[in-house]
Amino acid sequence: MQTSDTEVLWRPAGRGSFRSRAVNGYLTRVSHPVMAAGMGRNGPSARVISAMRPGVNRSLSALSPVPSGTRVEQVRESLADGQVRGEWVSAHAGPARPASTDQTILYYLHGSGYVICSPRTHRGLVARLSRRTGWSAFSLDYRLGPEYRFPTAGDDAIRGYHWLLDQGHRADQIVVAGDSAGGHMALDLLADNHRRGIAQPRGIVMFSPLYDPTFDLAVASQLRGVRDPLIDAVSAQRILQLYTGDAEPGHPRMRVHLPAGMSLPPTLIQVGGLEVMGDDARAVERVLREAGGHVRLQEWPGQGHVFQMFPLFSDESRLALREAAGFLRNLPTRAPTVHVMPE
Template sequence: MPDTPMDQLLRRITEKTGHWGRETTLDAMREGFEDLISGGREAALRHEVIGGIPAAWTGAGEGVLLYCHGGGYQMGSLRSHGPLMADLAKAAGVRVLGFDYRLAPEHRYPAAAEDALSVYRALLASGTDPRRLAIAGDSAGAGLALGTLLRARAEGLPLPAAAVFLSPWVDMQARGTSYDSNAAQDPLTQKSKVLAMVRAYLGRGGDPADPLASPVNGDLAGLPEMLIHVGSHETVLGDSELLLERARAAGVSVELVVWAGMVHHFQVFPELPEAESSISQIGAFLRRRIG
């Protein structure tokens, strides 16, 4: 049988990350991650500094989407996620703003959270209408986006009109049974690696149950409407299910879409037809809310 797009992707992931081991430097992993996630694509970004943080815009429109990139709080950048930002901007007809927050272990929690809130606060201060503003992120970036909502609410800042979470990693306690049931199907987020990222991010003695580190543990009442997209083969599928349960219990309007056979943050891989479909659905959601 001919290779499927997923077969080709899994082979590409193995070629890029399969040799990583104890001797692999963090710089090498960061470079490999950027190459894998960007797929060699480059987005046309308009760089500037916002709230003291290096940032970049893509797309055009009245609405604004603040995007938090993934990478386990240790990897990822505007380079790795610029193409996804551009895809979302085109699908939604909005401007997308991404930013390079400080990474662990050089800068542990709450450095990334502080940077995200600084950018959000600066957006509002520049005159961005929160009714035309949404926030989104993938993997750790989704956790950062959700945590930013909690911090913004605690400061009394206006909240955006909507939130979108792609393959969200929002539970640093790693309680989901999907870490075991999907272990053989998701090459990017094995439980041992996830727990190692938790230690690197929080540092020795850090509390993975802290609601501002694991925002699914926070009080979600009053947060904006949420859309969650996740793959059925993801080890972090349980995070999405827990977020859905707790958001609904808090009275938040939330929709969860589980994509059959998809792996972690599949939207960054344009060779997958499901990636385009997911981005199209997310774009339609954002058009209705802020477009």
């Protein structure tokens, strides 16, 4: 069994930088009413979410600029069991798609509440990770609610990992990163790999990961007085239901459980001190640690949800991304693994 190596890091002490405090105050006044718009008595309709998605995505893309010189290659491949869609992203000297399968790559799972965002909205964040690590990244374009329901997105994330293995990328050369719902999908992927006997990735980085898709943990945090500058938990809970539908809260792919002693990669979790999803991040850390994983949990004071995505908002965004890239570059090497899918 792997030993636990959990670290809670506060950096820097205090309430965060002046710029981040100013931006967070503005976001709280703007984003919460936007999230509540169109809710209606029974929550948001599928039509409202589908209509709002393009505008929200354009705004997020504008707030997370893509570094100059970034190269992108679109992927859309039909397989026997479905489709793999996404994009290769590179912000270093090499091509978007790695020239050799012997190179370490990032597999990025974007956040969304399972209903918004895309590789395009997260291209800036993925490119900055690519630049800091020197690795190419495959950013998955998975199916979203309300058009598709649980566990469609998780199935797409698992299929994407298998596709990378089938392309010749070894598991010990794949590093998974994800934010928010992407963190939930990463945890689901680890559980699925264990069930199928498939080799785990070399490492994991999670930004503000979701653990409980019912969003009960986040709503309870908000009721205790936690005020996230980006997320109104009550509105977000109703939006998430457009994806989760009537899924049972205890379903093993909703609140993911990992058995003790399973093979797990080293993991870094970063979460903002203002987040209503702080308890979700701590639950993910606990699940990994109790299963025997090596986990580092970094809590950044004065920061909101996935603050790493917005370098224009705070110095902490750049510092956190630098920490994440350093963690990735220093991951221990493993013996090569051979990809053999179970019968």
